[in-house]
Amino acid sequence: MRRNKISVIGAGNVGATLAQFLAAKELGDIYLFDVVDGVPEGKALDIAEGTPHFRTSVEVKGFTTTNPEAYKNMADSDVIVVTAGLARKPGMSRDDLLNKNLEIISDVGKNIKKYSPNSVLVVVSNPADIMAYALQKATGINPKMIMGLGGSLDSSRFRYFIAQELGVAVEDVNAFVIGGHGDDMVPFVRYSSVSGIPISNLLSKEKIDEIIKRTRFGGGEIVNYLKTGSAYYAPGISITAMVESIIRDRKRVIPCAAYLDGSKGKHYNASGIFIGVPIKIGKDGVEEIYEMDFNKDELALWEKTVLSVKNSCKLVDQFFSKN
Numbered sequence: 001m002r003r004n005k006i007s008v009i010g011a012g013n014v015g016a017t018l019a020q021f022l023a024a025k026e027l028g029d030i031y032l033f034d035v036v037d038g039v040p041e042g043k044a045l046d047i048a049e050g051t052p053h054f055r056t057s058v059e060v061k062g063f064t065t066t067n068p069e070a071y072k073n074m075a076d077s078d079v080i081v082v083t084a085g086l087a088r089k090p091g092m093s094r095d096d097l098l099n100k101n102l103e104i105i106s107d108v109g110k111n112i113k114k115y116s117p118n119s120v121l122v123v124v125s126n127p128a129d130i131m132a133y134a135l136q137k138a139t140g141i142n143p144k145m146i147m148g149l150g151g152s153l154d155s156s157r158f159r160y161f162i163a164q165e166l167g168v169a170v171e172d173v174n175a176f177v178i179g180g181h182g183d184d185m186v187p188f189v190r191y192s193s194v195s196g197i198p199i200s201n202l203l204s205k206e207k208i209d210e211i212i213k214r215t216r217f218g219g220g221e222i223v224n225y226l227k228t229g230s231a232y233y234a235p236g237i238s239i240t241a242m243v244e245s246i247i248r249d250r251k252r253v254i255p256c257a258a259y260l261d262g263s264k265g266k267h268y269n270a271s272g273i274f275i276g277v278p279i280k281i282g283k284d285g286v287e288e289i290y291e292m293d294f295n296k297d298e299l300a301l302w303e304k305t306v307l308s309v310k311n312s313c314k315l316v317d318q319f320f321s322k323n
């Protein structure tokens, strides 16, 4: 029987960490690609040599993309995760990465279109909502087959902070974050609970505001500690949850950047962009987008994050009109 195949473009901190989680969970054979000579081959071999301890049977292979033949090995991937690109350093915002990462995504997109146009794509490179939009432009792939990392990670942080504050098990905390994966993301208090008990019954408004702020700047907090780059362990496991739901068709409901086309009901009054909303993830990618109602304050937060994503997408449009 054919095993699943997962390609990971970019074998840096996030790509390699993800590859190890995928190998541990035996989700499929893992093909790592990177532009730096020898790095994907070396990291793939290193991960593969540890699989006897995981007791998992997967192949892990690496390919340097300066070799013109390398991307051929991506053919017929079930899932392709794109982590190629620059990571930010202290003092930078995710949007500061846009111009450079746009060029990288455009190049990666051409190869996906050529060698594996039927895969489900998970976009991680930042700013992720904008890079998901760019990858769709570069590949022409059905937007339902593309999702971006944001909410899966931001919600994980939000849940962790709530659990820490209350001294309860993280698994009993249900919470999610929607909107763009930037500083104006929207941690959604009204739909956050501990085993069904709304967090507003358990925590003061001041405490909730503190946790929201920490969640919004969660990526920056890690950048300020690391100084040379950004988070990769929590991102790695957050991507694994998405990939697992695709590969095993688990139909998990996780907030991710998905394409809003305004066609179904209100679609959050937004269209023509990728942005974080709760979606059902399965073998066909984004299988359902769930609608939520907003009160006045929530709507104001939502409109702010939509505007900021829309403005950045205009830069992508300009880029593709010239390239």
Ligand SMILES: NC(=O)C1=CN([C@@H]2O[C@H](COP(=O)(O)OP(=O)(O)OC[C@H]3O[C@@H](n4cnc5c(N)ncnc54)[C@H](O)[C@@H]3O)[C@@H](O)[C@H]2O)C=CC1
Pocket: 009, 010, 011, 012, 013, 014, 015, 033, 034, 035, 036, 065, 083, 084, 085, 086, 087, 088, 097, 101, 104, 107, 108, 123, 124, 125, 126, 128, 148, 149, 150, 153, 181, 229, 230, 231, 232, 235
């Ligand atoms: N959406 C999210 O929630 C998150 C996004 N990120 C983003 O993911 C990206 C990767 O982060 P890290 O792995 O920490 O960075 P990293 O610098 O450790 O790894 C990036 C890798 O991409 C490779 N690369 C660059 N250009 C390439 C190309 N044209 N083709 C193939 N490979 C190429 C580099 O050689 C490098 O190995 C960054 O843009 C970062 O901001 C990181 C964490 C969370």
Ligand SMILES: O=C([O-])CC(=O)C(=O)O
Pocket: 087, 088, 094, 126, 153, 181, 218, 219, 220, 222, 223, 230, 231, 235
């Ligand atoms: O903060 C960054 O640049 C990386 C990222 O998106 C995150 O960790 O949330």
